[in-house]
Amino acid sequence: MSKITGAQALIECLRCEGVKHIFGYPGGAVLDIFDVIMDVDDIEFILSRHEQGAVHAADGYARASGRVGVCLVTSGPGATNTVTGIATAYMDSVPLVVFTGQVSTNLIGNDAFQEADIVGITRPCTKHNYLVKDVSDLPRVVKEAFYIANTGRSGPVLVDLPKDVMKCTMNFKYPEKIELESYCPTYKGHLGQIKRIVNLLLKSKKPVIYAGGGIIHAGASDELIEFARLTHIPVTTTLMGMGAFPASEPLYLGMLGMHGTYCANMAVTDADCLIAIGSRFDDRVTGKIDEFAPKAKIIHIDIDPTSISKSVKVDLPVVGDCKVVLTEMISLLKQRQQDLAALHDRIRNWNESIREWKEKQPLKYVQKDLIKPQYVIEMIDKLIPDDAIVATEVGQNQMWTAQFYKFEKPRLFLTSGGLGTMGYGFPAAIGAQVAFPGRTVVDVAGDGSIQMNIQELTTAVQYNLPVKIMILNNGYLGMVRQWQSFFYQKRYSYTAMRNSPDFVKLAEAYGAAGIRVENPEDVQKAIRQALAIKGPVFIDFIVDSEEDVYPMVPSGSPINNMLLV
Amino acid sequence: MRKVLSVLVDNEAGVLSRVVGLFSGRGFNIESLCVAPTVDSTKSKIVITTSGNEQVLEQIQKQLNKLVNVIKVIDYQNKDFVEREMIMVKVQAKTDSRAEILRIADIFRARVVDVSPHSYSLALTGDKDKLQGFIEILSPHGINDIVRTGTIIMERDMRGRRKLT
Structure with a gap:
């Protein structure tokens, strides 16, 4: 093979690893890589609308499929925007390889434009990370990154790619073997x-x-x-x-x-x-x-x-x-x-x-005049196919889904457990839908958390990813409000989500569909309607605003000390 | 409980910061730290003196082992080892105490590395207790400055020898 550039070599590495999808966002430091990507047709690039969305999407893709999620963003702010997503994946042991652009090697340390020490920043929230200073190291580093991400206790690995290294040329050869003296996870138990x-x-x-x-x-x-x-x-x-x-x-x-x-x-x-x-x-x-x-x-x-x-x-x-x-x-x-x-x-x-x-003491709730969020979850469970993937945001919506949705198989539930990242579910659902275009993918959200990565609705519309977003709209950051209610004398300090947008109109403005449901008898109809629509849908369920999650063990108590309904 | 660990790592940029970051991020103690390349220049040895209860010390070793650049963590408990640290002390030396300070240095086998009309700078190598004793004895004379290297440690080669109990 004749000499190729670092940017071309990177794509060759990804081919060798069998990568089919990259989630990301372009920028100055990765122009060379994006110039190559434009002509690649065996790897699909999915453009998010924020780098955090790209990492969560890669994470959802990995959790749903079991394959390594891949992400590519630019230097500086592009890189720092990935940190929450990387920390989320790290806490939940999700295999990701995140490529970040970096300023040219001669500028590193000079406070250059869009420079951030992303290797330093992500050291405590990656399984391992690399700065590639010499293009000849690139194939080995990428091989190791995928290997480390997806073996042992899996986790995210970050590879920082300075702009000049991507321009250098090299004789490309992908290593066949991994030589890592210091990394050998134990599989067989004693x-x-x-x-x-x-x-x-x-x-x-x-x-x-x-x-x-x-x-x-x-x-x-x-x-x-x-x-x-x-x-x-x-x-x-x-x-x-x-x-x-x-x-x-x-x-x-x-x-x-x-x-x-x-x-x-x-x-x-x-x-x-x-x-x-x-x-x-x-x-x-x-x-x-x-x-x-x-x-x-x-x-x-x-x-x-x-x-x-x-x-x-x-x-x-x-x-x-x-x-x-x-x-x-x-x-x-x-x-x-x-x-x-x-x-x-x-x-x-x-x-x-x-x-x-x-x-x-079974899990229970009483469905009366107002829609109970638990009822919505049960109806979602009843109406969506068995192989449907369910993502959640974080808080009450997440706990009710865990309690009332009956998961029968692994890799159908995508949720940020360890880090508890609001704004995780929607982009994760998008990633899962990319991995499984033919399956139903639902995101159970709250009116608070959906607004943390709502810009990804453009991504869903652009790539025609028919994710169904079920907003349990109670007008509060419900879980925090619940704690304030139980332990802070109902002093609801900044947990009321006032002035939320009209989610139906918002969905329509993005080119998606929106449905509002205010009566319990309309819940099933709306879910069926959403499933029948070919594109992404927001359903805005106006639910009982003071509903709490039970049982609840007060923080620091033994787990048999439960507050029950 | 105090513990000296020797950590063999890849001699690469950023490795020390991974190790130190692990300690600060997880709230582990570092009493002293020494780093230098080994005979094989692609590897470095980090000697860390730390402290904590049994559970913490076990976690420290496991967490160190988990770092990709860490090749080996050696715990010297139940091993024969030699432990050394070097110290330099700048002690005030007035006319009436100059002889006494030199006598103390002689007793401890410290070397005079710098002399001025007002002070002596003394260098001493030994284990933790010896250095502590040296500092205590010199203190009444007025110590202007102390620099310590931190502990280094090495396993004794016990082949063909009687094991010390």
């Missing part, structure tokens, strides 16, 4: 430790599985189902683990934690053996840490050693990939039929108490 885990759980009387997003990242959902069915051990999932275990399974307890179900929180508190798989004992899950699962021996299976014994002391840890470790456990258990039968007998009463908790 067999002795796995045997000890199997022995411990076979002796338990009140075991619970606490599964997280790691199951979904590892593609271990089928193994989790098999493991639970084999042992009859009930399963609760974290917000990030929704869909890892089918909501319709009798062994499913729902989500645990601050807005978890009564039965999940009671079961974890009473358990004598807690099996944490691909979850990380987040404070929204554990509540008061000293009283989390106080009676239980804690088993923890995770690919990231730093997650183990970080906040909760673990009795039996194993570092490894959830899928590999679960497969190993299943095969060991199958050789222990007698012990399994004994376990089934022993935990029959336990599953009975769980059933009683479920019946005693």
